[in-house]
Amino acid sequence: MLELRIAGRDFGQPVLGEIFATVERGDRICLLGPSGIGKTTLLNAIAGLDTSVPKDAVIGRDSLRVGYLFQEHRLLPWRTLDANLRLVGASDHEAETLLDQVGLSGYGHYLPDQLSLGMARRAALARCLAVKPDLLLLDEPFASLDPVMAGELKALVAGILDAHPDMAMICVTHDGGDAETLANRLWYLDGKPARLQWDDSIVGPGLVDGLLGKLRSLDLAGS
Numbered sequence: 001m002l003e004l005r006i007a008g009r010d011f012g013q014p015v016l017g018e019i020f021a022t023v024e025r026g027d028r029i030c031l032l033g034p035s036g037i038g039k040t041t042l043l044n045a046i047a048g049l050d051t052s053v054p055k056d057a058v059i060g061r062d063s064l065r066v067g068y069l070f071q072e073h074r075l076l077p078w079r080t081l082d083a084n085l086r087l088v089g090a091s092d093h094e095a096e097t098l099l100d101q102v103g104l105s106g107y108g109h110y111l112p113d114q115l116s117l118g119m120a121r122r123a124a125l126a127r128c129l130a131v132k133p134d135l136l137l138l139d140e141p142f143a144s145l146d147p148v149m150a151g152e153l154k155a156l157v158a159g160i161l162d163a164h165p166d167m168a169m170i171c172v173t174h175d176g177g178d179a180e181t182l183a184n185r186l187w188y189l190d191g192k193p194a195r196l197q198w199d200d201s202i203v204g205p206g207l208v209d210g211l212l213g214k215l216r217s218l219d220l221a222g223s
């Protein structure tokens, strides 16, 4: 579905080294790595937002619909949630259904700044879903939320993935627990410049043990 042949990316100094990987339909990848190593840079390159990365470095993206949940909601603050969703092609009915799906039924007439952080992130997730994505990119979707809200959002994302088995996901996280809940594949980015140190598909009964064992060895397993 997607093939990465990224030669590198630097911002005055090298950040990403060569990144070679493929992403298949149904892949649920958690992308882990130390703070500041280049995870968001990699996600931006995959999404095609980084114009310094040549288009042919990400083969297949042009034929995919990509939903990107940024760290900030990036909804248009002067438009209601309904209008934000309509802007990316949702009909009135679809906007209502999407808001319902993310637990924001009845909030369509709200402006983004009238929402809590967790609600705004749900609204941004609804916007991602409005494009009917083949590939969902999530950049630390549960960061800065209280544990209850983070848990609810994680369950919501897990439910969305269950309902769309062909959708692929790449989720940046610092928490091995997210990988345990959401991932069937793990990318670990590290080094200077950063490369994928692991690209492991862990399926079947070994999933949790294999994944968490590796994460524990890096002290990333979360609580």
Ligand SMILES: Nc1ncnc2c1ncn2[C@@H]1O[C@H](COP(=O)(O)OP(=O)(O)OP(=O)(O)O)[C@@H](O)[C@H]1O
Residues within 6 Å of the ligand: 011, 015, 033, 034, 035, 036, 037, 038, 039, 040, 041, 042
């Ligand atoms: N637009 C930019 N201009 C200059 N430097 C940048 C830019 N974007 C990212 N960087 C640098 O690239 C490096 C990687 O940043 P990036 O945000 O990708 O890391 P990250 O792994 O996502 O970090 P975190 O886990 O803290 O969110 C950092 O040193 C950052 O300062």
